[in-house]
Amino acid sequence: MDKKSAAVSSAGVTSSHEVFGAPCWITLMARNMRDAQDFYGAVLGWRFRRARLGAEGTEFSLALSDGAPVAGIGVVDAALQAPSGWTPYFAVANADETAARIRERSATVAVGPLNLTVGRAALAADRDGAVFGIWEGELIPDWLTWRKSAPAWVHLRTRNAFEAAIFYGEVFDWASDKTGCCQVDYEEDEVVLRHEGQMVARLSSGAAEAAPDPMILPRWHVYFPVADVETTVQAARHNGGEVLARRSTDHGSEATLRDSEGAMFTVTTRG
Template sequence: MPQQNSFPNGAPCWMDLASSDPDESKDFYGGLFGWSHQQAGEEHGNYVTFTSDGRPIAGMVRKDPTSDDPDGWSTYLATDDIEGTVEASSSNRGQVLMGPMRVGDLGRMAVLCDAGGAAIGAWQPGIHKGFGFVGEAGSPVWHELSTRDYAAAVEYYQKVFGWKTEVMSDTDDFRYTTLGSGDKAKAGIFDASSVLPRDVPASWQVYLGVNDVDAAVELVQKLGGTVQRSPWDSDYGRMAQVTDSTGAVFVLASV
């Protein structure tokens, strides 16, 4: 598969995992997807880069041991103007959680809080462009925001990240907007106001591709993970919601 070299503004371009036990997470994702890993030095916070066939696929940091937040995945959206993105976030009901900051010659980053309270990363690439490939087994295939403040969230991503959106559904039972349309859609925003428990914050979720969801679910459990939602069939393939061995949630999706 060809190396991905660039991402349009606003598109998901990277993800990383905050893990309370990086060594255990290395074993889990290596066992599930065959990912290898490379670890940077202390000057870069011992940041781990997962790779597949030599291509970068995800990152990992050790979670702050004083944090009460669960282990979890974060999504980063591409931008060619990190300062402008941060300024736009602050002007559209967002907050700046971190940055903007330079990460050596790799690029520049910021972590924001969107208008609905979900954390989202912004990445202005240097030599690190982002995912080495997407849409295949062992790589991200979708990124989804579940939010209680649907209208404000859609407007936030339109104004802050320049999203060109399409409404996929707009009923009381199911409201969903995508970045792009049809087969070219790259991410989605789900109105979760009726299903998100009060104690669960709005958040982004990553979908990772596998050839056989049922077999992958069995392997997840053998590797110490858990099943949050058993495999189901959708219009977009078979899926299952699981956690890794330290509790980080993600969705397995057939490719």
């Protein structure tokens, strides 16, 4: 660990240098901040606090659950006409080097790396078009608690999970001998990503790049743990959301929802 990382850890804040390659944050880009806060406040019980990103005029807020930060919400520039959606960010030791790796493998870095208040970030898309972010710098103070409770996990639905695992493995040094890297396992035709033994992501095949149904387009998908799926479903419907799918498994129940602006996410009782 370098001196900068050691200083960050001693201050009680984990650095991306220590947990590189792991999902470290999730952000919703919404068209209307107030509408997004009203929806997720009612559906997931979140409260919100304004935050600084370093760029003047940038509207951003932290979503809090029981006082702890669980996600970020930003506002899409209206001129871009981009859809609302959730994006996972992965911790990296060097944003510039990681961006170069992404480009070298015929994928896209759409924005950045940008200098923000406590780190550097970039927004990218893999070779199948699934959008993700990279983050270099400080993580939230209690990142280990966030990892266990904010998203239950993130899930990449892609054309070929094994090819995608090679791409992300080369970009993020998954399954390397570096301290803090993620481990990769293959279970029931899926690629499972673990950090210190805990599942943090799954990659599965079957997405279709030209599918008209957004449910089967290549994408990173966010799961949130809830105490009761049915109660959450009813709250989503009551606040302008839509139920896209329901499923029961041996591990619990889940529902894939679309929020009031169209961003998709899944709620699950599986921890």
